[in-house]
Amino acid sequence: MEIIRILIFILLFVLITSSSYYIIIRYFSERSIHRRLGSIRTETLDELNPLRTRLEIFSKNMLTKLINFSMPDEEWESSRFRIRFMRAGYYRELDALIFFALKTVLTLVLPILYVLISLIGRSSSSLLSILSVAVLLSGIGYYLPDIWLSRKVKERKQQIFESLPNALDLMRVCISAGLGLDSAIERVGKELQIESKALAQEFHILNLELRTGATRENALKNLADRTGVEDIHALVAMLIQTEHFGTSISEALKVHADSLREKRALMAQEVAATIPVKMTIPLILCIFPALMVVLLGPAIITIGKSLSPIFNGIAK
Numbered sequence: 001m002e003i004i005r006i007l008i009f010i011l012l013f014v015l016i017t018s019s020s021y022y023i024i025i026r027y028f029s030e031r032s033i034h035r036r037l038g039s040i041r042t043e044t045l046d047e048l049n050p051l052r053t054r055l056e057i058f059s060k061n062m063l064t065k066l067i068n069f070s071m072p073d074e075e076w077e078s079s080r081f082r083i084r085f086m087r088a089g090y091y092r093e094l095d096a097l098i099f100f101a102l103k104t105v106l107t108l109v110l111p112i113l114y115v116l117i118s119l120i121g122r123s124s125s126s127l128l129s130i131l132s133v134a135v136l137l138s139g140i141g142y143y144l145p146d147i148w149l150s151r152k153v154k155e156r157k158q159q160i161f162e163s164l165p166n167a168l169d170l171m172r173v174c175i176s177a178g179l180g181l182d183s184a185i186e187r188v189g190k191e192l193q194i195e196s197k198a199l200a201q202e203f204h205i206l207n208l209e210l211r212t213g214a215t216r217e218n219a220l221k222n223l224a225d226r227t228g229v230e231d232i233h234a235l236v237a238m239l240i241q242t243e244h245f246g247t248s249i250s251e252a253l254k255v256h257a258d259s260l261r262e263k264r265a266l267m268a269q270e271v272a273a274t275i276p277v278k279m280t281i282p283l284i285l286c287i288f289p290a291l292m293v294v295l296l297g298p299a300i301i302t303i304g305k306s307l308s309p310i311f312n313g314i315a316k
Contacts, residue, residue, distance in 0.1 A: 087228045088152040089198055099145055106141030153228070156198045160229050162264070163196035167203075168235070168257035175250050181239070182210050202227055216243065231260055 085096055111134035118130050125133075167188050174184035189203030202223055209219040220236040235256055242252050 083225070083228070084149055084153060086226045087156065088149055089156050089201065099149070103142055103145045106144060107138050108141075110137040110141040111135070157227070157229050159196055159198045160202070160227055161231060161260075163192065163199050164229075164231055164235075165257045165260045165264070166195065167192055167199055168253045168260070172250050172253040172257070175253070181249060182207070182216070185210075231263075 081096070085091070085099075090096070090099075114134050114137055115130060118125065170188045170191060171181075171184045174187050175181065179187065185203050186207045189200045189207060192200040192203065205226070206219050206223045209222060210216065214222075217240055220239055224233045224236045238252055238256055239249070241247075242249050
């Protein structure tokens with residue numbers, strides 16, 4: 001009987017997950033194709049396959065409702081989620097739509113699965129406790145993608161920060177060899193593909209903006225806004241001042257790279273200094289009790305044997 005219940009739960013979970021995944025992928029993969037073919041196609045979908053058209057319209061409407069449930073009301077261009085997606089390295093519209101659809105699906109699926117499991121399994125919990133846990137699971141499903149996105153942003157910022165000094169050294173070498181700043185950025189972006197894909201991607205976007213006619217100052221400011229790294233902001237301000245005052249870019253890059261390495265060394269020392277404090281808790285909870293038993297155990301046993309005749313005499 002227990003095996004049958006487990007199989008039913010697994011079947012329900014696979015069915016709901018696969019249906020949601022199929023609707024999302026089906027809609028997103030075909031939307032751009034239908035948009036491009038709409039201007040040159042003479043026959044409508046209703047004339048070709050009415051049933052398929054109705055199913056596609058229904059799935060699109062359902063997916064739109066799912067996305068609208070969790071998508072913010074503000075404009076996407078100025079939305080804080082758009083900035084977070086860029087800082088996490090996701091620039092496609094498809095990534096954002098899948099993210100919001102996944103938030104909605106998790107918000108609905110987790111409590112529904114728990115309620116079904118509780119009802120089928122005839123749980124002894126009260127209705128109020130079941131509803132409370134369902135609401136808690138709904139909140140977890142809603143905020144779980146946000147936690148994942150914040151973690152991706154943090155990891156990408158750390159990767160950019162760690163690889164930035166080496167990138168500045170490469171830029172300084174390229175500029176010293178006779179390349180301009182734009183050509184040096186393009187060259188360094190290609191060389192960083194193996195070490196840091198995040199920084200290479202940002203340099204590639206910066207180079208594309210420069211090629212499309214954007215001013216260097218605006219392109220550098222966009223780079224700082226996309227990454228959200230404080231050291232990138234400082235680098236952009238330094239490059240803009242260097243361009244305005246006509247000072248040496250090579251020397252400025254060298255000074256900034258050295259300061260970044262010093263900052264990275266200070267951060268490593270700070271982390272190392274916190275190790276004794278972090279080791280205090282396991283020492284007190286794990287090692288100190290065992291040490292006290294080893295040191296005081298024989299003494300307690302000896303004292304107990306010495307005092308046992310006295311206690312026996314008092315008992316008699």
